[in-house]
Every structure is written in C-alpha cells, then in structure tokens.
Amino acid sequence: MELQLTNKRVFISGSTSGIGFAIAQGFLQEGAKVIINGRSEDTVQEAIEKLKALEPNASVSGIAADFRDAMAIHEIHKNIHQVDILINNVGIFSSKLFEETTDTEWQEMFQVNVMSAVQLSRYFLPKMLDQNWGRILFISSECAQLVPEDLIAYSTTKAALLSLSRGLAQTTKGTQVTINALLPGSTLTEGAIAFLKDQAIQEDRSEEAVAEDFFKNTRTSSLLQRFAQPKEIADMALFLASPLSAATNGAAIKVDGGSVPGIL
Numbered sequence: 001m002e003l004q005l006t007n008k009r010v011f012i013s014g015s016t017s018g019i020g021f022a023i024a025q026g027f028l029q030e031g032a033k034v035i036i037n038g039r040s041e042d043t044v045q046e047a048i049e050k051l052k053a054l055e056p057n058a059s060v061s062g063i064a065a066d067f068r069d070a071m072a073i074h075e076i077h078k079n080i081h082q083v084d085i086l087i088n089n090v091g092i093f094s095s096k097l098f099e100e101t102t103d104t105e106w107q108e109m110f111q112v113n114v115m116s117a118v119q120l121s122r123y124f125l126p127k128m129l130d131q132n133w134g135r136i137l138f139i140s141s142e143c144a145q146l147v148p149e150d151l152i153a154y155s156t157t158k159a160a161l162l163s164l165s166r167g168l169a170q171t172t173k174g175t176q177v178t179i180n181a182l183l184p185g186s187t188l189t190e191g192a193i194a195f196l197k198d199q200a201i202q203e204d205r206s207e208e209a210v211a212e213d214f215f216k217n218t219r220t221s222s223l224l225q226r227f228a229q230p231k232e233i234a235d236m237a238l239f240l241a242s243p244l245s246a247a248t249n250g251a252a253i254k255v256d257g258g259s260v261p262g263i264l
C-alpha cells in the first residue's frame with residue numbers, strides 16, 4: 001500500500017525512543033521529513049544518529065523541549081513554522097494508588113500528557129486549516145477506558161485526550177484536515193523491557209514468564225495475550241496520518257490487542 005507520505009513534514013513529541021521512535025522510523029521509511037523530540041540535546045542527537053543508521057536517506061532533525069515545562073512550547077514556535085502532520089505522542093505515567101498520588105504528580109502528568117498536546121495543536125492546527133490539509137493524531141491509551149486502579153491519574157489524562165481530539169475534529173468540518181486518537185495497549189517499549197528485566201531478576205524467573213503472568217493476572221482482558229511491538233502501533237499511526245485515511249475523522253481507534261471489552 002503506497003501511503004503517499006513522501007515529503008510530508010511531521011513533528012512527533014517524545015520520540016527519541018519507544019512508540020514515538022517507531023512512528024518516526026515508519027515515516028522516514030515512507031519518505032517523510034521528520035522532526036523528533038526529547039528532553040535533552042544529547043538524547044535527541046543520539047536518536048537522530050540511530051534513525052540515520054537505520055534509514056540512510058532519512059530527512060530527520062530534532063528539537064530538545066521538555067514538556068514538563070509549559071514554556072517548552074516556545075522552542076517549537078522558534079524552530080518550526082509549519083508541519084503537515086502532528087503526532088501528540090509524549091506521555092508519562094506513575095503507577096500509584098489514588099491516595100498516594102500527589103497534586104504535583106497529577107499536575108505533571110496533565111502538563112506533559114494533555115497540555116503539550118493542547119499547546120502543539122493550538123499552534124499547528126490553524127496552519128493546517130489554512131493550507132487545507134493536515135493530520136493530528138493523539139496517542140491516548142487503553143487505560144482511558146480500562147482505568148486500572150493504580151493508574152487513575154494517567155488514565156484521566158488519556159481520557160482527556162479523547163475529548164480534546166473529538167472536539168478539535170469538529171472544528172475541521174468540510175476541510176481536508178483530520179484529527180483522530182489512537183488507543184494502544186501494553187507495548188514492548190524500552191521501558192516495558194526494563195520493567196520485565198527488573199521483575200525477572202527480583203523474582204528469579206525468566207522475562208517470558210513475567211510477561212505471561214502480566215497478561216494472566218493483570219491485563220486479563222487482552223485478547224492478544226502478549227505485548228504489542230512498537231511497530232504494530234506505528235503502522236496504524238502511519239495509516240491514520242496518510243492521505244488514505246481521509247474518511248476517518250474524530251475517531252478513537254483501538255490498537256489494544258482487544259483488551260477493552262465491547263463491540264465499539
């Protein structure tokens with residue numbers, strides 16, 4: 001399938017590793033021009049080098065901006081005039097009980113997960129509407145619907161993204177701009193791999209056994225019964241960002257291995 005992404009200008013928040021990195025690599029394979037992002041110059045440069053090694057003809061650059069800081073958006077204003085595709089990917093979480101989650105943790109999760117997406121969309125959406133083409137994709141989570149008890153704050157931010165995405169999509173009526181949300185399930189990023197390794201050492205078991213138990217005891221509703229690969233999330237993101245997905249707007253698309261029950 002030819003995704004028609006050649007020369008499309010793309011910005012992906014939080015993309016020096018994990019799902020964002022896999023999305024960046026996918027866009028580069030399709031001939032898009034990608035700007036990646038992370039918190040520091042070092043990690044951004046390192047990721048650029050890695051992407052160039054993986055995709056030798058890649059047109060990739062990067063911007064260090066830490067979205068815990070509301071002023072970080074000025075780095076984007078200073079360095080990028082316009083993009084065709086915005087992927088609001090950056091997201092942080094902390095696994096804690098509700099009564100142990102502090103205001104500061106709630107505020108930080110809202111700042112990074114929701115407000116970065118608000119600020120980036122506010123900057124890029126009018127430009128997309130002016131050129132009458134654009135794509136915005138919000139990376140939400142299965143947690144928006146599952147709301148695990150140790151992830152209430154994180155899940156709340158991910159549910160907020162669904163309203164933001166749907167509301168903004170309604171402002172695109174009659175244009176060639178579309179805005180959608182993607183809800184990944186548990187995905188084998190570097191963070192998940194480190195978690196499995198730690199648990200395996202602590203419990204003196206194999207990583208495979210720990211992963212198997214996670215789906216047996218924690219994410220029991222998963223139909224996939226394994227972690228998704230970042231590329232499996234990225235492939236859906238690429239399609240939704242492509243001209244081919246023009247008829248999908250204001251949607252919330254699950255890539256959760258079937259973990260959220262129900263037919264819709």
Ligand SMILES: NC(=O)c1ccc[n+]([C@@H]2O[C@H](COP(=O)([O-])OP(=O)(O)OC[C@H]3O[C@@H](n4cnc5c(N)ncnc54)[C@H](OP(=O)(O)O)[C@@H]3O)[C@@H](O)[C@H]2O)c1
Pocket residue numbers: 013014015016017018019020037038039040043044065066067068089090091092112139140141142183184185186187188189190191192
């Ligand atoms: N992994 C999963 O199982 C899963 C499941 C459902 C949804 N999601 C969602 O998918 C998205 C990506 O998840 P992921 O697991 O790939 O994330 P991740 O591995 O934790 O993300 C790491 C990336 O985020 C960047 N980052 C972290 N804090 C940042 C900040 N304050 N400002 C700018 N960049 C920052 C890191 O950059 P530096 O290290 O370079 O600073 C790195 O590029 C998130 O929104 C997450 O909630 C993930």
